[in-house]
Amino acid sequence: MHRSHEYLVKFALESGAVDGAIIHAIVGALKAGDIPGETRVKCYEALINNWFPKQNIALAVYPMEMRYGGPREALLHAVFRQNFGCKYLIVGRDHAGVGSYYGPFDAQTIFDELWPDALELTPMKINWTFYCYKCESMASLMTCPHGKEDRVIVSGTQFRRAMQEGAELPKEFGRSEVLAILEEYYQTAEKVEIKKHAYEDLTPEMLKKIQEGKK
Numbered sequence: 431m432h433r434s435h436e437y438l439v440k441f442a443l444e445s446g447a448v449d450g451a452i453i454h455a456i457v458g459a460l461k462a463g464d465i466p467g468e469t470r471v472k473c474y475e476a477l478i479n480n481w482f483p484k485q486n487i488a489l490a491v492y493p494m495e496m497r498y499g500g501p502r503e504a505l506l507h508a509v510f511r512q513n514f515g516c517k518y519l520i521v522g523r524d525h526a527g528v529g530s531y532y533g534p535f536d537a538q539t540i541f542d543e544l545w546p547d548a549l550e551l552t553p554m555k556i557n558w559t560f561y562c563y564k565c566e567s568m569a570s571l572m573t574c575p576h577g578k579e580d581r582v583i584v585s586g587t588q589f590r591r592a593m594q595e596g597a598e599l600p601k602e603f604g605r606s607e608v609l610a611i612l613e614e615y616y617q618t619a620e621k622v623e624i625k626k627h628a629y630e631d632l633t634p635e636m637l638k639k640i641q642e643g644k645k
């Protein structure tokens with residue numbers, strides 16, 4: 431869970447729409463190279479203990495396998511989070527995606543195809559988020575006018591590569607408590623081949639075109 435994930439949860443808490451957030455971790459089987467549930471839960475705990483007021487956040491686990499079903503899996507997640515009593519589900523970029531199989535915002539736009547009142551839960555769609563050195567804060571394409579070179583954008587793939595090869599990551603990417611847990615995990619984790627993610631070099635202009643194409 432890096433700074434972008436933290437920001438999504440904090441955005442939800444700041445929005446005034448909710449009085450608390452639940453990190454509902456899916457801890458079933460994953461594809462090779464993904465971080466196992468046990469390690470992710472340790473990261474969530476480190477984040478909650480150091481960076482959230484405890485009365486506003488809860489952590490729960492759900493023992494389901496990840497299907498990497500992208501948009502359809504986002505709908506599935508919405509149904510069972512609704513059954514857990516959630517009013518909103520944060521849907522960020524490439525929810526439950528795999529490689530570049532889905533478009534980066536397919537999991538957001540699929541909710542627009544549902545009939546009215548199909549869900550009691552509302553998707554909280556949040557644009558691509560990152561730390562921006564010029565804004566000196568977390569931001570998204572909705573709020574930051576600066577360029578790619580001003581932003582800390584580390585894809586999951588780049589991140590895994592850095593962890594496996596021992597490269598240093600910018601502190602704006604992840605909290606030190608979380609990165610320490612992940613570094614420890616990767617020291618013993620089996621190395622897997624990392625394939626380049628098609629969105630790694632995505633520019634804001636390319637992203638805009640993709641988003642406009644979806645409308």
Ligand SMILES: [Zn+2]
Nearest residue numbers: 562565574576
């Ligand atoms: Zn900026």
